[in-house]
Amino acid sequence: MSIVKNKLALALALATTVLNVSDVSADWPAFRGVGGNAVVPDAKLPTEFGGEANKAVAWKTKLPGRSVGGPVVVGNKVITNSAGGVDAKRLTVSCLDTTSGKLLWEQAFRATGRTFYYPTSSNAAPSPCTDGERVFTFYSSNDLICLDLDGNLVWYRGLAYDFPKAGNDIGMSSSPTVAGGAVVVQVECQGDSFAMGLDRLTGKTLWKMERPNEANWASPVTVQLPGGKDAVVLQSSQSVMLVEPNSGEKIWELEVGCQSIPSCTQVGSNLLVPSGKGLTVLDLGDGAGTPKSLWTNNKVNPGSGSALARDGVVYALNGSVLVTADLLSGEEGWKLRLPDAGQLWATPVIAGDLLYAFTQDGDCFVVKLPSAKDGKGEVVSRNTLGEAVYGTPAISGNALYVRSYDYLWKISN
Amino acid sequence: MGGLRFPAFQPLVHLSEMVQRSYAATRFQMFGVAFGVMASASLLNPGSVFAQGATEKGANPQTQAALAAVRSVQINGGNHAEAQAAVKKLNTLDASQLVTVLKAFDGANPLAKNWLMGVAGAIVRQSDRLPNEALISFLNDKANDSDARYWTFELLTQNDAALRKQWLAQMTEDPSLDIRYLAVAQKLEQLDAAAVDVAAYGQLLEVARHPDQLKAITAKLRDAGEGVDLARQYGFVMNWQLIGPFDNREEKGFDVVYGPEKDYLAKPQEKPAGLYSGKEDLGCTWKDASTTADDGLLDVAALYNKEKGAIVYAYTEFNAEESVAADIRLGCINANKVWVNGKEIASNKIYHASSSIDQYVGKTELKKGLNTILIKVCQNEQTQAWAQDFSFQLRVCDATGKAILAAGRPVVPVKKTESKDGEQK
Numbered sequence: 001m002s003i004v005k006n007k008l009a010l011a012l013a014l015a016t017t018v019l020n021v022s023d024v025s026a027d028w029p030a031f032r033g034v035g036g037n038a039v040v041p042d043a044k045l046p047t048e049f050g051g052e053a054n055k056a057v058a059w060k061t062k063l064p065g066r067s068v069g070g071p072v073v074v075g076n077k078v079i080t081n082s083a084g085g086v087d088a089k090r091l092t093v094s095c096l097d098t099t100s101g102k103l104l105w106e107q108a109f110r111a112t113g114r115t116f117y118y119p120t121s122s123n124a125a126p127s128p129c130t131d132g133e134r135v136f137t138f139y140s141s142n143d144l145i146c147l148d149l150d151g152n153l154v155w156y157r158g159l160a161y162d163f164p165k166a167g168n169d170i171g172m173s174s175s176p177t178v179a180g181g182a183v184v185v186q187v188e189c190q191g192d193s194f195a196m197g198l199d200r201l202t203g204k205t206l207w208k209m210e211r212p213n214e215a216n217w218a219s220p221v222t223v224q225l226p227g228g229k230d231a232v233v234l235q236s237s238q239s240v241m242l243v244e245p246n247s248g249e250k251i252w253e254l255e256v257g258c259q260s261i262p263s264c265t266q267v268g269s270n271l272l273v274p275s276g277k278g279l280t281v282l283d284l285g286d287g288a289g290t291p292k293s294l295w296t297n298n299k300v301n302p303g304s305g306s307a308l309a310r311d312g313v314v315y316a317l318n319g320s321v322l323v324t325a326d327l328l329s330g331e332e333g334w335k336l337r338l339p340d341a342g343q344l345w346a347t348p349v350i351a352g353d354l355l356y357a358f359t360q361d362g363d364c365f366v367v368k369l370p371s372a373k374d375g376k377g378e379v380v381s382r383n384t385l386g387e388a389v390y391g392t393p394a395i396s397g398n399a400l401y402v403r404s405y406d407y408l409w410k411i412s413n
Numbered sequence: 414m415g416g417l418r419f420p421a422f423q424p425l426v427h428l429s430e431m432v433q434r435s436y437a438a439t440r441f442q443m444f445g446v447a448f449g450v451m452a453s454a455s456l457l458n459p460g461s462v463f464a465q466g467a468t469e470k471g472a473n474p475q476t477q478a479a480l481a482a483v484r485s486v487q488i489n490g491g492n493h494a495e496a497q498a499a500v501k502k503l504n505t506l507d508a509s510q511l512v513t514v515l516k517a518f519d520g521a522n523p524l525a526k527n528w529l530m531g532v533a534g535a536i537v538r539q540s541d542r543l544p545n546e547a548l549i550s551f552l553n554d555k556a557n558d559s560d561a562r563y564w565t566f567e568l569l570t571q572n573d574a575a576l577r578k579q580w581l582a583q584m585t586e587d588p589s590l591d592i593r594y595l596a597v598a599q600k601l602e603q604l605d606a607a608a609v610d611v612a613a614y615g616q617l618l619e620v621a622r623h624p625d626q627l628k629a630i631t632a633k634l635r636d637a638g639e640g641v642d643l644a645r646q647y648g649f650v651m652n653w654q655l656i657g658p659f660d661n662r663e664e665k666g667f668d669v670v671y672g673p674e675k676d677y678l679a680k681p682q683e684k685p686a687g688l689y690s691g692k693e694d695l696g697c698t699w700k701d702a703s704t705t706a707d708d709g710l711l712d713v714a715a716l717y718n719k720e721k722g723a724i725v726y727a728y729t730e731f732n733a734e735e736s737v738a739a740d741i742r743l744g745c746i747n748a749n750k751v752w753v754n755g756k757e758i759a760s761n762k763i764y765h766a767s768s769s770i771d772q773y774v775g776k777t778e779l780k781k782g783l784n785t786i787l788i789k790v791c792q793n794e795q796t797q798a799w800a801q802d803f804s805f806q807l808r809v810c811d812a813t814g815k816a817i818l819a820a821g822r823p824v825v826p827v828k829k830t831e832s833k834d835g836e837q838k
Contacts, residue, residue: 064571086594086623090567107534108567110560112523116769143527151538152504153531155493158524162488169767190763202497204490215766 028073028394028401030129031175032306032347035266036221039310040395043351047366049400049411050383058399058410059101064092064108066405068120068390069127069175070346072135077104077149078394078401079130080408081137083123088115091124093137093147094408098397101410105151113141113160117171120360120388122405125173126219127391129183131200136183140172144185146203155203165191168215179222179230179245182206186234188216195220195234197248207248212236216260218274223266225287233264233271240264240273242287252290256280262302262347267309270294270327274302279316281330295330299323305347305357305392310369317344317357322367322377334376338365347392351400354380358389362404385409472513479503480517483532486525496528503532508540512547518561526560537568545569559589566592585620590813597621601629609637618646622814624770628707631832640826647770648808648816649709650729650786654684654699657725658717660692661791666724667748667762673726677787681755684728684785692723699728706806707827708770710744710835713790714803720792723803727788731809732820733779739817741786742771745805748791753777754784764793765800770808779809779817804835 024043032038049056065084072079076099082092089111095104115123117140126138134154137145142160147153160166168189176185182197193213197206214237221233223242232245235258242251258264262274271282271291278298282291300307300316300323307316313333314325320341324333338344341359348357355367355377362385367377387404394401399412482499485492503514514533518526537543551557552565566589570577584596597617604613611634618630624647631643644651659671670678676685684699691697704711713725733739741758743751746768751759758775792803809817 086591089591105538107531108564109527109530110523112527116767116772118767145527147531152535153500153528155490155497156524156527156531157490158488158527161524165761169763169769169772190766191761198490202490202493204493 025397027075027130027132028071028396029132030072030177030222031070031127031219032263032265032308032392033349033394035223036219036263036306036308037265037267038308038347038349038392038395040349040351041310043395044398044413045351045354045356045395045400046411046413047354048381048383050364050385056411056413058412060407060409061096061101061103062407063094064106065090065124066122067124067403068122068173068345068388068405069125069403070391071394071401071403071408072128072130073098073394073396073401074130074132074135074149078396078408078410079128079135079137080403081124081128081139083111083115083139083141088117088123089141091137091139091141091143091145093128093135093145093151095135095149095151096408098399098401098410101408107147107151107153109143109145109156111139111141111143112158113139113143114167114169115141116167116169121171121173121390123171125171126175129176129178131178131183134200136176136178136200138174138176138185140168142166142172142187144176144183144198144203146183146200154201157198157203159185159187159196163187163192163194166193167191170215173217173219175219177220177222177232179232182245184220184222184232184245186211186216186218186220188212188214188236190214195243195248197232197243197245206246209234209243209248212238214260218258218260218263221264221266223271223284223287225284226269227287229287231287233266235264235273236260240271240275240282251288254282254290254293256293259302261304262306265307265309267314267327270309272307272309272314274307277301279307279314279325279330281314281327294328297325297330297332299332300325300330304343304345308348308350310350313369315348315350315355317348320344322348322355322357324377334370336367336377336379338367338379341365345390349393349395349400351395356393356400358393358402360388360390362387362389364389364402472510476503476506476510476513480514480529483528484517484521484525486522486528488524496525500528500532500535504535504539506532506536508536508542508544511536511540511544512551515548515551515561515565516557518558521558526558529561530564533564543568555588559591562587563589563591585617588813590622593620594623594626597623597626601626601633605633609633611637611639615639624814631707635827635829635832638828640828642825642827643707643832644705644709644827645818645822645824646816647707647709648810648818650731650807650809650819651705651709652701652703653711653727653729655702655713655716655725655727656685656689656691656697656699658692658697658720658723659689659725660722661724662722662794664722664748664762664764664791664793667750667791671724671726673728674787674789677726677728677752677785678755681752681785682783684730692720702727704835705825705827705833706835707832708744708834709806709808710804711806712804712835714792714801717803719801719803722792722794724789724791725803727790727805729786731779731784731786733781733784733817734820736781737779737817738812739777739779740810740812740814741775741777741807742810743773743775743788743805743807744768744770745772745788745790746802747805748793749773749805750789751775751807752785752787754780762791764791765795765797765802768802768804770806771814806835
């Protein structure tokens, strides 16, 4: 796909959040899609897939290392990153054709930061992001790589090489995000702890903000403000703030203590903030002034995956229980236990009226969401891929792209 | 394990033939470029542009200038503009220049090496033939940069399992630790599948460097009834003198220079002597502490009644047989500082974020004769069950991970029934 088409596809994806325009072929440009709200209203995905017969598995491609992040889709390319080799120091970015799953290109690098992580995690924990012309991949070792869509290096930064105390030996997983002229990362840990905006084109530092010296696995989120400008949400245990992406200038900051694993989500003019042990919803208003808090509900707790919303209903996976609430009032709705689900790390995604929730063992619960306000969701299937899935999948072109430990899968009818 | 010989290392003189056979027999896709079935003679024709040595002669001043620009990349995005301009030119080089790019790894900083990997990858992607003979020659020359050699090894073998297997069989002592790891892993797998060969496991133990492989080989030897001093193989220091506790409540003690630290820094060739006033003004004296754990882990909590909000200093003397550059590799789940001969070589204000062998690596120069090591181990007041460990493990080795042993260190063979690791969360 040409650069012009890529930009158009990305613009359509951005429009989905603010203008409620739906385009099933839109790119999936970052962790949890645009604004972090992993919803594609008109997408049609299979309800049954995987298993021994590999039902509805269009393809499955082995990759050179493990990942616990999700893929991104840009045009006819799906891109994912992996870490393998001795001590997970061999960093690989792989680009596959969305139709065939064939490898289009692959580029390897070597980690320059700390590659220790929890045994079930990976050095390839953050999900990539794209601006439609370049892909930005980040690693727990704080290596940040920018490639063009043909796999050629645009620039490389070793942020832990630059700041040697940056690292968390349990692993880091904050995904980068593109906003304005910058790619923004959060590198937050007990050592050198900061958020940084880098020039998308050159990799030079635009700004660096000191952050609390504590572990934080949540990701920065690009939000679109009224008027079309981008801004970035940064969360920590001390606050949630909105920053201008090119300068790092604080637009507003609220003293809301946020969780360190699930991330914020933009839903139209609202922001879902995983706060304390529950969820706080903010009204962003015009984006310039301090937002108003609409509600906080400690029973709507996102757990490890982040919250999302569709048609005025918030969904959060609290352990293995899917809880719902009204987006504007916070009034709790129905709950549904995913039976024998075990642990779930990936954020659920919604296609049409179906919610897809992956367990860490690689099982996917498909939940049919009610069409009526007084309805309740029901599990319509449980599908097995047979490989660990920790990363949030991507939806594009009526297909679900799932990254398991060692494979990238395309699920479609 | 006396009396073992290093296995003889054979140069890779016959690899050209192997690659030739492999390429002639295989159609595969590499980095998006399709390689068709090729006549082996034409690929490796010495008269072709891909002949050995031709790439180096072909490096023109513009290419060298561009490589220099890429090598000039510094921290904080330094020289990115120059590097980006250079990469655009270098990406269009033909495959005959690939080895020139790989040679540019030599002496480059780790950031620049990644830029060079990007260039090398771009050249490969746009090439329909690789300069295999030159690449093999580059790989054969162990003086070449290890990262570049490993990259080359993967390029040449990642789609050819048979070739990979044949080459790795000769590479258990390779200077590239990545290649060596793969070679040792392959050999270990072969030994595990065959009848127990104690001598072969013993030889492998001497060439392995990765802690996981040392542990795995030791387990096999012990299963066969052999005694192995694994802690010695790693180079762990087993005997210490400890003093404490000093105050670290609210994590405020990390930078406080308590008496032992002050006296040590004033006279780093002596153990700080005497009685010191510790936490809550209680007197502290040195006490001997040693470990027998395979991984050298010393459980400070057990020796100090699981004291919380506390600092303990650990001191040891290391009698080096000769002056030598050394790695001091610490694993510690608590905040820590390490000094060697009075010079601070590590400082990590990190609490309970996992722990591992070789977690923190400091570089030093050991003097022939007496060297002193002081560690400051800092426990905080977290109450979670997973935040109660108060321990450390320290080993002395060269940059490859081979143990540097104190003079006169005895061998203490440990059999299977006697072995244990320290317990660490």
